[in-house]
Amino acid sequence: MKNNASKKILIVDDESEMRVALETTLQREDYQLVCAEDGKQALDELENQDFDLVLTDVRMPKLNGLELLRAIKESSPKTPVVMMTAYGTIDNAVEAMKEGAFDYLIKGSGFSADVLVSTVKRAFIDPLDYVPPARPTGMIENSDLTGSKRIVTQNEEMKKLLKFAENVAYSKSTVLIMGETGTGKELFARYIHQCSPRASKNFMAVNCAALPEGLLESELFGHEKGAFTGATENKEGKFQLAHQSSLLLDEVTEMSLPLQAKLLRVLQEHEVDKVGGRAPIPVDVRVIATTNREIRRRIQDQEFREDLYYRLNVVPINLIPLRERKDDIPLLAEYFMKQFCQENSRSPLKMDSATLTLLKKYRWPGNIRELGNIIERTCLMCQGDTLLPSHLFFDEEPLTSGKKGALPTGTIYEMEKDLILQTLEEFNGNKTKAADSLGISIRTLRNKLNEYNTGE
Numbered sequence: 457m458k459n460n461a462s463k464k465i466l467i468v469d470d471e472s473e474m475r476v477a478l479e480t481t482l483q484r485e486d487y488q489l490v491c492a493e494d495g496k497q498a499l500d501e502l503e504n505q506d507f508d509l510v511l512t513d514v515r516m517p518k519l520n521g522l523e524l525l526r527a528i529k530e531s532s533p534k535t536p537v538v539m540m541t542a543y544g545t546i547d548n549a550v551e552a553m554k555e556g557a558f559d560y561l562i563k564g565s566g567f568s569a570d571v572l573v574s575t576v577k578r579a580f581i582d583p584l585d586y587v588p589p590a591r592p593t594g595m596i597e598n599s600d601l602t603g604s605k606r607i608v609t610q611n612e613e614m615k616k617l618l619k620f621a622e623n624v625a626y627s628k629s630t631v632l633i634m635g636e637t638g639t640g641k642e643l644f645a646r647y648i649h650q651c652s653p654r655a656s657k658n659f660m661a662v663n664c665a666a667l668p669e670g671l672l673e674s675e676l677f678g679h680e681k682g683a684f685t686g687a688t689e690n691k692e693g694k695f696q697l698a699h700q701s702s703l704l705l706d707e708v709t710e711m712s713l714p715l716q717a718k719l720l721r722v723l724q725e726h727e728v729d730k731v732g733g734r735a736p737i738p739v740d741v742r743v744i745a746t747t748n749r750e751i752r753r754r755i756q757d758q759e760f761r762e763d764l765y766y767r768l769n770v771v772p773i774n775l776i777p778l779r780e781r782k783d784d785i786p787l788l789a790e791y792f793m794k795q796f797c798q799e800n801s802r803s804p805l806k807m808d809s810a811t812l813t814l815l816k817k818y819r820w821p822g823n824i825r826e827l828g829n830i831i832e833r834t835c836l837m838c839q840g841d842t843l844l845p846s847h848l849f850f851d852e853e854p855l856t857s858g859k860k861g862a863l864p865t866g867t868i869y870e871m872e873k874d875l876i877l878q879t880l881e882e883f884n885g886n887k888t889k890a891a892d893s894l895g896i897s898i899r900t901l902r903n904k905l906n907e908y909n910t911g912e
């Protein structure tokens with residue numbers, strides 16, 4: 457028996473057939489359903505009772521889906537809203553995502569019942585309060601890990617993502633990890649595997665961008681001897697090798713469309729077709745995919761299959777760029793510094809506070825990987841026991857003032873002031889966020905600002 461009976465969904469669509477189709481599908485999943493014919497009627501319903509989710513068409517008379525979304529985000533911002541749209545009005549759906557819609561489904565292509573149900577299910581998994589039904593004991597957590605496998609962070613949002621990853625680890629759900637280059641996507645994927653009941657088996661990984669189509673196909677699905685010229689041996693694909701384990705599909709958006717179709721089949725049918733093979737081979741694989749590209753853009757450009765996206769994106773994890781979690785910079789810098797000293801048998805190094813200030817000012821296009829590299833380089837440059845700004849060289853120009861390749865000038869007081877005012881500007885004057893990002897308390901931030909005001 458599914459435990460959906462307590463969830464109430466409002467269906468809003470002006471086409472009665474659509475309403476009936478949605479209702480029938482979701483009824484089978486045991487949800488409580490209420491239907492409305494347009495945005496206005498939906499608002500009336502919302503005034504009378506609470507809903508756990510709203511599923512709405514975009515184009516409707518009286519009040520359209522976008523207007524309805526705005527009204528809902530005003531009155532009950534936490535209620536997830538899923539938009540339904542036709543291909544022609546996909547812009548509206550993207551707009552809606554920016555305004556806080558949970559996701560969108562495309563009509564016309566006839567999204568399947570499966571997609572509808574999985575989207576609705578996902579909307580009910582809130583990363584922040586997702587509680588798994590039961591957690592096997594004896595699983596590892598980040599805090600138990602040591603050495604290079606640990607995910608170093610003190611950022612609150614990242615800690616929530618870690619907790620979330622630990623919770624979803626033991627399910628079989630496909631995970632899609634998104635984030636800029638060097639944000640730790642692979643590290644996260646390995647971590648999910650380590651936390652999962654599959655941890656005793658070997659973690660497998662394939663970089664989908666690294667191989668040409670034919671080779672990637674063999675690599676993933678394997679081939680029989682003689683299947684094509686050069687296939688002199690039987691080869692087991694990574695899917696087969698990852699049986700009862702986890703498989704990382706790195707940069708999944710780089711897969712060709714025919715391979716995407718094949719991947720979709722594996723995810724749906726849980727069996728692989730070897731190239732030249734006669735019978736499909738059943739496999740039990742936990743797929744974790746990563747991308748640093750704008751996957752929605754790829755879908756819009758028809759370079760990535762939308763149905764595959766929904767299969768992969770059962771559990772989405774969005775890693776935060778380093779520039780948006782500056783409170784992690786001191787911790788990570790310290791961690792990389794220690795690692796360097798250990799690996800090179802050097803006595804412990806310290807970091808000058810001005811050096812740290814500069815690190816916090818930088819944009820970090822290469823995120824944690826770049827920080828690691830720069831710390832290593834800085835340690836190499838440093839002869840003494842303290843990393844000074846003069847030892848520091850960035851790959852890109854620092855965000856702020858300063859001449860070409862030069863370090864920002866002025867006293868530390870001036871640099872700090874610059875940094876604080878600029879960060880404040882970056883966050884549109886939001887002191888809490890600015891303080892967070894700077895890694896100082898809001899009280900310190902206020903004091904500094906007062907100081908600057910009276911000092912001028």
Ligand SMILES: Nc1ncnc2c1ncn2[C@@H]1O[C@H](COP(=O)(O)OP(=O)(O)OP(=O)(O)O)[C@@H](O)[C@H]1O
Nearest residue numbers: 606607608636637638639640641642643748824825
């Ligand atoms: N929070 C962290 N704590 C410690 N090390 C980290 C952390 N995040 C990333 N790293 C390290 O930074 C490097 C880059 O991480 P990783 O390879 O996981 O990034 P990625 O997102 O997969 O990058 P890409 O998109 O370029 O493939 C690795 O050496 C990893 O160990």
Ligand SMILES: [Mg+2]
Nearest residue numbers: 641642706746
């Ligand atoms: Mg990677």
